Amino acid sequence: MSLKVELKPGERIILGDCLITNEGGRTKLMIDGKAPLLREKDIMTPEAADTVAKRIYLAVQSMYLSQTPADHHATYFGLVRELIVAAPSTLRIIESINNKILTGSMYKALKDARDLIEYEQELMANAKRSERLL
Structure with a gap:
């Protein structure tokens, strides 16, 4: 097809x-x-990857486009650890991305990584609102 x-x-x-x-x-x-x-x-370009979630997206994109996706696993998992420590509430989305990577559904993992970027933006916007209230 x-x-x-x-x-x-x-x-x-x-x-x-x-x-x-x-x-x-x-x-x-x-x-x-x-x-x-x-x-x-x-x-996602390296220049545009200015947050941890965007760098995770870039790592997943690199895996998707690569003939040897495992070459990008260390970068990906290092970034994932960093994000989970900073924002534990991201774990649900990270688990979904991980499952899709493990099953070879790389394009679907990219879609979930896009959701992670949106969630990270919401978290940052909420943090900025909270700072203004203090």
Whole structure:
């Protein structure tokens, strides 16, 4: 079964270890085969990874795109330990990400890592509100 991808002008995707940029008008691609694919909106760059949850997302993204995901496990688990110590309430989301990594559902792990970023942002916003009240 083919994967259908439509790219807007200037939009980029990562397919396997290749960056593809649409230089023309709207483009439709039919992709046969199995390779990790990330749309531009889902790509985390090292420069944008400015929180622990974003760095976790980047580590999961690296695992998803890599032919040897285990190369990124040490980084991932170090960041996970750091986040759980700082915010134990993140454990539920971390466990979900871990389960998906262990079962090879890397794209689903990325989706959960996106949820972790949103949760971290909520925690930081709540902490800032609490500081203002003091």
